[in-house]
Amino acid sequence: MTDTRAVPVATEAQVRRLAQDWLRRARDGQVLAIQARPVWNAPDLLDIGGQPVRVVACPSPLAMRAALVDQKPDERLVILTDCDEDTLGVGLLAHCAKLRPVSIEPWELVRAQFAVADLDPALVKEGTWLAEALVEHTPDQGWPPITGSVLTRGHAMRSLSATLLNVSGGDLDSAGILDWTVNKSVDVVQYAALPAWLRVSVATWLADTAGAPARWAMACVDAGNGTDAIPLGLLARLLWAPDVPLSTAVTAARARLEHLLGGTQPSSADAVAWGEAAQAWVERAVDGPDRQLVVRVLARAEEIARAVQAEALLVRSDLLPAALNARLHDFADKLRAALAKPQPAALAAVEDALRTLRRHRLAATGDRATLAEMAVRLLRWLAMPEPPQPVTLAEAVARQVTEHGWVDRARLDVWAGDPDPYVASAYQNLHAAVDARRAAHDQRFATLLSAATVADTAPGGMLRVEDVLARVVRPILDAKRRVLLLVVDGMSVSASTELVQSVAEQGWVELTPGGGPRVGVLAALPTLTQVSRASLFAGRITVGQQAEERDGLAAALGSGVRLLHKADLRAGSGASLDRNVVDALADPKLRLVAAVVNTIDDALESSEPGITEWTTQTVRAVRDLLAHAHDRIVVLLSDHGHIVDRGPEMQLRSNPTGGSRWRSADTPAGEGELLFEGPRVAFGGGRVVLPWRETVRYAPRKAGYHGGASAAEAVIPLTILSATAEDAVPGWEGAPVASPAWWRGPVAPAPEVAAVPTTPGTLFESVPVSPAPTAAAGAVPAVVSALLDSDIYQKRHKLLGRSSLPDDRVSALLSALVDAGGRARVETVAAEAGIPAHRINLTITALRRLLQVEGYPVLDIDPDGQTLVLDERLLREQFQLGSAP
Structure with missing residues (x-):
């Protein structure tokens, strides 16, 4: 009898592993005897590879003989016995595989299961627990094969861990x-x-x-x-x-x-x-x-x-979402503090709170962080010194285009608000402060407009809607360029800032007079479609519908023109534009194709124009028309702007005769209104009362309104676009970055700019626009000066040859980045360096190529695609400029 202290208790897994190997070679009538304690706590009958296998614990030779006698023909037999070979005798051993009981040696089982010749000593050193675990938890399909003939500890542990998990x-x-x-x-x-x-x-x-x-x-x-x-x-x-x-x-x-x-x-x-x-x-x-x-x-x-x-x-x-809410609350607290006391420290705290908010991963999945950025932009604008009131109407129009249209864009977002009441109350305070300043501009604008309307003096350099054909479109036609005159009905300056940005991202080049700021056009009064659009196409103040518009355009420009309205653009299934529209745009005989897009104007009836982002995705007709207009110069404008409904803030006033935002002059103008009279007033016998305050309405509530004398309604945005080159239109050049400095990032308050008198005979009046703060002339950061003087830079510059940037351009770009602390938005760098907006991406590519010695990213772009990052430490290292002082 074997010493039972040295004989293990067989587990089901061990029996299965030994039986699997035996069954592949077993002869009829043969049994598998396993040297183990005669104890079995698992099922007596096992299914091993489809073969019934009965396990019998046999503490004696007599028990083993009984098991052999009781064996069924369709079953295989496994015997568990602690008897040694002498005790069993030759007769019983003759029935056994290998003519002896098989020992349970865990590592031998492992070797067989992995089909290897040797075991890594580090594996065996782990102890039998690992071998027993590998045997116990062998997957049904077996262990994965290994390369080579040695089973390593790492492979064994990885296999075991993967199976257990x-x-x-x-x-x-x-x-x-x-x-x-x-x-x-x-x-x-x-x-x-x-x-x-x-x-x-x-x-x-x-x-x-x-x-x-x-x-x-x-x-x-x-x-x-x-x-x-x-x-x-x-x-x-x-x-x-x-x-x-x-x-x-x-x-x-x-x-x-x-x-x-x-x-x-x-x-x-x-x-x-x-x-x-x-x-x-x-x-x-x-x-x-x-x-x-x-x-x-x-x-x-x-x-x-x-x-x-x-x-x-x-x-x-x-x-964590709670962190986003907490950061929004912190942002709201700092916003309130800065509104109450707009000192530099308070403003910097708001900027820091915005950066902290934007670092939150969930900030990119919603619009709450974007709304907070709009709030910061408005706060920056409020912190700037109030410039002098416009002296002329032309100045007031220019201010709406270059400054206040951007304010209106952010103001609409803030007015739409945040769902959290705590944050919303801070935005409400901000909106009230912005509204107060904007209302002062609207009042001044309307006062100048009223005086100019009654005086009916020559516009000078200022553009009026009835002048667009003669002063903008005809010179382009005379230069033998075909035109797409694209009129987005109801598009305000604020809406155009979004739409033009979206169009520019598709490769179109924006042109402005002399490469200067954008210009605006003065709408006819009241600022209604049947007045202002009819006057645009006729080239004179008139009133009319679609038929009158077609006749007016033909009379103004002659043959080779076609005007397409909403119904003309519609197509059948599968097409975004009617085939006749596509053919018209491709027709070389049509010098001018004019198309009216009603998306924004339609939204004023019932949708949510205040929260809609006006891009080529929402104004799809613009996208589709531009896709077929690459060989035309595009004149993009509207016939009037609009304001949005302010809900409970709106004041409903009686109006026996008139529309939503205009009324007859039967009663005197009240608070927020002015009298307008003169030949540019097409209704009321040339005499109407128009509200300049945006919260006044005379008709049932709609989503938005137009007809009044606020700058948002009366100033028409004008944009010239070319798909080919920036010199496509004589006198027009690639536009600079249009957004004001406070829109792009933190700025020091700009100095007040004195009014510049109109120069007779110029196309557009020279109007003062507050420039983005820039470094004083010659104030180039020391690291930039050292770079331009370094031998490595000079060799890189020479190596790249004509594809390299001139030193003054490199200096301007890097100075803007260094002054901004090494991080700045692409459009900010373009504005600071005086680079036209459409050239900045190619310029940055050239600068990166110049600075990336051995491929190191001295200059990189954040994943947001909008932020430039300068690694000054790496710049100094690569160009051997020494450490920062």
């Missing part, structure tokens, strides 16, 4: 393990039920190979919180990161969280690594099919934070 071997990195905790909760629970010694061994190996995130994910599993490994990682980063100020509250929160981690605390390094891996998982998953899972994970993190009383730290997270 039910993942592929390639997913045993930190990202894969964290993904396992949230996507395979059933497997997590099953793994947690394994013996503790086995889980500790696997976790230790995973921590050694996959790092801290794996170590703490498995610690969460051991503590019964495996499915919370990602939420807990996000919180660990907040609680144990080195930059977290240690306080009683933080210490207490750590202690409360500790029990969820198995009674231990991570080091700062582990917390950072774990948190960054958790954040990386969220950032990958938030834009994919697991977005809803991300929402649940983030909600769980916030739930745990509340449970451990760590809510105050949530604002530090760049992922």
Whole structure:
């Protein structure tokens, strides 16, 4: 009899592994005897590869003989016995495979299962626990094959770990393990039920190979919180990161969280690594099919934070929704403070709060951060010194185009507001302050407009709607260029800033007179379609509908012109434009094709023009028409602008005769109104009352209105576009960046600019426009001067030859970036360096090529595609300029 202390108890897995090898070679009538204690706690009958195998515990030779007698013809027999060969005798051994009982040697089983000749000594050194685990948990399809003839510890542990977690071997990195905790909760629970010694061994190996995130994910599993490994990682980063100020509250929160981690605390390094891996998982998953899972994970993190009383730290997270709300509240507080006392420190605090808000990952998935940016833009504008009131109507029109139209764009967003009442109240205060200043401009604009209308003096350099054909379109036609006159009905200056930006992104070049600022056109009065659009096409003040517009255009420009209205543009299924429209644009005999797009004007009836972004995606007819107009110069304008309904702020006044925003002059003008009379007034016998205040209406509520004398209604944006070259129109050149400096980023208050008198005989009046603050002439940063003088730069410049940028352009670009602290929006750099907007991308490409010695990214562009980043340290290193002072 064998010493039972040296004989193991056979497990089902071991029996199966030995039986599998035996069945491949077994003869009829042969049994498998296994040297093991005669104890069997598993099912007596096993299915091994489709073959019924009966396992019988036989403590004696007599029991083994009985088992042989009772064996059924369709079953194979496995005997478990602790009898040695002498006890069994030759007669019983003759029935056994190999003529003897087979020993249970775990490493031999492993060698056979992996089909290898040798075992790595480091593997065997782990002990029999690993061999037994490999045997116990062998997958049904067997272990994956290996290359070579030696089974290594790494391959064995990877194979075992992948099987226990039910993942592929390639997913045993930190990202894969964290993904396992949230996507395979059933497997997590099953793994947690394994013996503790086995889980500790696997976790230790995973921590050694996959790092801290794996170590703490498995610690969460051991503590019964495996499915919370990602939420807990996000919180660990907040609680144990080195930059977290240690306080009683933080210490207490750590202690409360500790029990969820198995009674231990991570080091700062582990917390950072774990948190960054958790954040990386969220950032990958938030834009994919697991977005809803991300929402649940983030909600769980916030739930745990509340449970451990760590809510105050949530604002530090760049992922948790509560942090976004907290940052918005902080932003609102700083906005209120800056409105109350607009000192430099308060303004800088708002800018910093906006940057903090934008760092939040969820800020890019909604429009709340964009709304906050609009609020900051308005705050910058309010912080600028109020310039002198316009002296002439031309100045007032120019100010609407170059400054206040941008204010209106941001003001509409802020008026639409934020869903959080706390944030909304700050925006309400901001909107009131902006409205007050804008109302002063509207009043001044309307006063100048009223005086100019009654005086009916020559417009000088100012453009009026009835002058556009003669002074803008005809000179282009005379230069033998065909034209697409694109009239977007109801488009205000603020709407045009969005639409033109969208068009420019598709490769169109914007042209302005002499490459200067944009210009505006004065609408006819009242600012209604039947007045202003008819006057545009007729070249004189008139009133009319579509038939009169066609006749007026033909009379004004002669043959070779065609006017297309809304019904003309519509096409059947499958086409965005009627075929006749496409043919007209391609017809060389048609010198001018005019098209009216009603998208914005239609929206004033019932949609939400105040929150619509007017781009080529929302004004699709513009996109489609431009697609067929690349060989034409495009004159893009409107017939009048519009204002949006302000809800409860609107004042309904009686109006026996008139429209939504104009009335007869039967009664005197009241508050917010002015009398307008003269030949440019087409209704009321040349005499009407128009409101300049945007909150006045005379008719039932609509989504938006026009007809009045506010600058938003009466100033028409005019844009010339070319798809080919910036010199396509004589006297017009590539436009500079159109947005004001405060729109692009923080600026120092600009000095007040004195009015410049009109120069007789010029096409457009020379109007003062507040320039973006720039460095004083010759004030080039020292690092830029050193760069231009360096030998390496001179060699790079010479090597690139004609494709290189001139030194003055390099100096202007880099000076703008250095002055901005190394980060600035592309359009800001273009404006500061005086580069036309359409050239800036090519210019930046050339500058990057010049500065990237050995391919190092001295100059780069953020993933947002809008921000330039200068690495001054790398610039100094690559060009040997020395360290910064």
